[in-house]
Amino acid sequence: MKLTSTLLAATALTSMVAMSANAETIRWARAGDSLTLDPHAQNEGPTHTLSHQIYEPLIIRDTSGAFQAALATDWAPSADDPNVWVFNLREGVTFHNGNAFTAEDVVFSINRAKSDDSNMKELLNSIVEVRAAGDYTVEFVTNGPNPILSANLTNLFMMDKDWTEENDTVKVQDTDGGEVTFATTNAMGTGPYQLVSREPDVRTVLSAYDGYWGKDMFPLDVTEIIYTPIQNAATRVAALLSGEVDFIQDVPVQDLERVASTDGLTVKTAPQNRVIFFGMNQGADDIEADNIEGANPLADVRVRRAMNMAINRDAIQQVVMRGQSQPAGMIAPPFVNGWTAEMDAESMTDIETAKSLMEEAGYGEGFSLRLDCPNDRYINDEAICQATVGMLAQIGVTVNLDAKPKAQHFPLITNGQTDFYMLGWGVPTYDSEYVFNFLVHGREESIGTWNNTGYDNDALDAMIVSLASNTDLDARNADIAAIWREVQDQQIYLPVHHQVLNWGMSDAVGTEVSPEDDPKFKFFTMN
Amino acid sequence: MERLARVWNSDLGWSFRHSPMALTAGIVVLILVLAALFAPLVAPHDPFNPASLNLMNGFSQPMEPNAFTGDVFLLGTDDQGRDVFSTILYGMRISLFVGFSAVLLAMVLGITLGLIAGYVGGWVETIIMRIADIQLTFPAILVAMLIFGIAKGVTPVEYRDQMAIWVLILAIGLSDWVQFARVVRGATLVEKSKEYVAAAKMIGRRPGIIMLRHILPNVMGPVLVIATISLALAIIAEATLSFLGVGAPPTQPSLGTLIRIGQDYIFSGEWWILFFPAATLLTLALSVNLLGDWLRDALNPRLK
């Protein structure tokens, strides 16, 4: 009797070991949930992150931000026509339903992503036509030479044409309130994981796809993913500390030490592709947020420089961010083509010079100004603004802080209703052109849309527009450098810092932090 | 009338003096209110003046010199380098101001509407009590959120940061008048049928005078009890609104805002940022509640 039970126990034990070798579940939490399973409906971080497990683009970025072949094996501009990019597709790839992945699916997916209701269409503006040249070759025709087209495709997911058409979900979304599209709650990709169940905002379960093309190329240690959003930061950390989850994103900076010093838990950090800065309305003759009548102190570059010098970035880094940030001197993250260490070091704290600049500009007595700040968007956004209030007070600028939820903050920028505001910017294309297009070019219908500074320089605008089709990379880089010089000299923005990403995880989980904050679980190791 | 009040007062005073719990609670509340009132004199720093803050003082431990600046703070500093002790005093000032004003608003509104409803009756009463019902069924926090949203929206953008406190008072006060109105109406209905009111009517007193001079004093007991408990509730409600992101501005934090900020540091070891404001709020609310308890028992002669 005793023997039997020991034997049984032994068998149970071996089967458990065998189980754990085959089946590794990762319980994953972050602050927000994906908004939809439709890969073209939202251009937003958490949504793309979930899609990356189920769907795949032609090209992905690895944890260092470099391109890696995914559904395309190689890609290059066409030898015959500078306006055409040729992508060769991976063969033998199947969707989770067994359908083969072919050029037809790429053409279909790109056209779907270009449709009016897609939120991905702006990334594909330069594409005039996509055509299949054989089963495993696709040609992208652009409206002019586009040297950085591939950078726009890393979050552009491929759908199964047949599945999408069969389920009548070709249209991306129906925001005016008709029906729900099938793809919002169902998914059919080529990715390493397939959807098992999903309750939005509650729990999403994915399991490994047996027919995945990359079975021997990636660790694929994780065989099951249980994803639960946990909104409240303290609760999220508590769940990791108590071992209820294995992996969390968005660890509050103050809790990193606690997590790192807890047995069995690790914290990993990496610079994020996002820079935080303040924008100032310098274009208007008079602004509404200050106490100066008939003049705009922010229009004076000396005032802007003085304000830049008043901000003590090191103190913000050390105290507010607990070392988890990198002080910035320009509004481009270090990954971006055009970023230089010299320019990023240009913002120095110098209260004395700042005061004399204020004196010179005729504002020795100072002035008051309202600062609009979000309180639920960036890491410690409200605390950074608060610290800035204290720092600007040192040079006589009395700042009234108005901190509010992002849903109230961003419309102020969109509608030009703020004169001094915080904004963060990520550069998915890793190229300065993206920064210029949105933040430096004068505000127009479809360009300069986030430039709320009133800065509008026609000569510079022309240079920015010409970047898009300049295929001479050296000349293009020289132009980028020249534009940056102007942005720096005019002090159009007040850079604060580059954000640092923190992932907290159990010791068993092995991964590097990706600058896009999008864990791709096929790269994870588990032991 | 005055003599009555004096007797009533001294009776209450006797009961107060002979209840150790009430005495302690009363003294604690008095100390806290005085400390808040004279915060600028008591507090070593002015946490609401951003120019006086040094960010590098942030996260100083209580009674330990700061690693960068060497400054020492009695109860430590918060994430912005603000002296926690001073911030609590100033924050309590805001909490008490919001609490008192909100209760006052609720009381005035509730008493007025309750008196009118009870005395006048008819369709006026139907309308008032129907509105009261609507609001009672609507959770106070939701009503406060609604009012906060609307008030913030209609305030011109340049006044918003100064308006936040007034908006809070309005939001909490307007969400809390129903209790007063119900009690006052009920009591008014009872009093109205008594002889002295009939007598007053007979000698030609105007309804307004009758309500204020004759009926109101007789319903003040329960009103005071509700007011005391409402004060504690209003202070807590302000803290809750702050958690939901609609409280006092972070540059001029109330006790509730301080707790909301402090709870971010619950796991990180900076316990003093949460502990001291929370302990102060607990002491304050607990003492006020105990006073309310005692007041209810003392004003209910049948329980003696």
Added chain:
Amino acid sequence: MLIFILRRMAQSLLVLLVVGLVAFAMFRFVGDPIDNMLGQERTMEDIERLRDQLGLNEPFVVQYWNFLTNAVQGNFGISYRQGRPVAEIIAERLPATLELAAVSGAMAVIFGIGLGVFTAIRRNGFAAHAIMTISLIGVSLPTFLIGILLIYLFSVTLGWLPSFGRGEVVDLGGWTTGFLTSSGLKALILPSITLGLYQLTLIMRLVRAEMLEVLRQDYIRFARARGLKDRAINFRHALKNTLVPVITITGLQIGSIIAFAIITETVFQWPGVGLLFINAVQFVDIPVMAAYLMMISVMFVTINLIVDLLYFTIDPRLRADRGGSN
């Protein structure tokens, strides 16, 4: 009686309409959903097009009218955030909130009445005084702080109870329940304490006050003089007579349980309608906010109506007084 009910129903309908109007007037101040719905690459043209599509350029009265006409036909619109029908989302989330509210309500009633009776009988005892004072601590700290402290103690330090979510739930034909699994039951403990503490204190104090009141009534004195046992007096006579006001107040408190569930659900990531509402506010998901507010108004108006009808049947004396005015 019938006229009374009909009149009350008409009044309730009016209440609902007013609530909806106020809600729609407020939505524009919550923020603008457009920036949440479009990526950072959006153009000004996209913004205009989407605003038009969603009808956000219409005056709020028109938006409200559109909502009403659709709602009457059972269509509450599509959530801006999730792209799914609002009615479906709320139906998914409601069981979580109702189960939480039921457990914390039951806890509040059971412990509230028990402790209330105890503190009334042992009015001058040390234990009664201690309970009365300690119970005040529960209402002297904000709910969110109590939740966080419970998590800190029972999840992180002791590791006994889960810090978030509902645990394993069983789907019973559209109704998900956490009552049937041990992890589901465990997950209920901390949130229901957090949510029920305030009501518990309230009910306890109410029962105590009513008991004290009743215990000094003449008929109790007679009973005592007749030599009835204390236990019989306390429970058969006194408690029974305190229950009517307790039931009424408890009924009205269901509203505040549902409201405070917003905070409890946020702290514990409890997937109910309260968390849904907070998410909707943050995203400015107008269809979800509108439907939530309408839903709870219907719920509360109904509760109110039932309480009034109970009054009406239990105590005929109230008819003359309440019929017209309340």
